[in-house]
Amino acid sequence: MYKSLKRFYKENSHNAVTKALAGFGRSMNRLYENRNHNPLSNGEATLLKKIAGFNPEVIIDGGANVGNYAQLVNTYCPAAKVYSFEPVAETYNKLATNLAGNPNNILINKGLYNENCTKSINIYPGDEHASLYDVTGTSYNQTGLVDIELVKGDDFLVQHDIKNVFLLKLDLEGAEYDALQGFDNALKSGAIKLVQFEYGYINITTKRLLIDYYQLLESYGYVVGKLFPKTVEFRKYQYKHEDFIGPNFIAVHKDEADLIKTLSSK
Secondary structure (H helix, E strand, O other): OHHHHHHHHHHOOOOHHHHHHHHHHHHHHHHHOOOOOOOOOOOHHHHHHHHHHHOOOEEEEEOOOOOHHHHHHHHHOOOOEEEEEOOOHHHHHHHHHHOOOOOOEEEEOOEEEOOOEEEEEEEOOOOOOEEOOOOOOOOOOOOEEEEEEEEEHHHHHHHOOOOOEEEEEEOOOOOHHHHHHHOHHHHHHOOEEEEEEEOOOHHHHHOOOHHHHHHHHHHOOEEEEEEOOOOEEEOOOOHHHOOOOOOEEEEEEOOOHHHHHHHHOO
């Protein structure tokens, strides 16, 4: 029966009915794979609630935008110092307004990268989209370029005498891999317990595949998994995971057994 249906579908794959079924299937797959950028429902808030029990002292928010994520950290991990990086001046000013009054919020008007330098960043409509990469295949167009200051993560940690980072969260519109390279020493030494990074359609433009992140982070002794609404599914890389759906993946140093167990729970 199954083989007959499969053959029938192959022979009639582009009629109205099968086209509708294919579209429904793609939509369901995106839901199943958690293509969701709302931190309250995609697992980001749940992750913060779980790590609160470990009393995190330092959290780095790379790509802080207007401060929504930092405010979540303030809510669920109120004792943690949050270093929020936002390189675009106009967005940084909104960030400063939104996070004013909390001494645990440390704001940096720079971006994270693999070297200390100045680069031009592409500006797109809205506060959420600014990228070092010229993003293609989207429904919106670049509206301009501005110069920004970038800092290497290892250098920043030394300059600010930060010995350990509990969570390094990277939402850099395609530059997440570049930023990870900038934390080479911290990752080698295990000074960073937990990494959260974005992966999605923009990786088609950057040509940094999910397998690149796996290979880099595993070389430092981290285990990698995908963030879902209630859990992190730690798993070995498979080609089928290279779907560009995203949005968030998690890496935890292999020595952090309790943390891995906590994040894996539902």
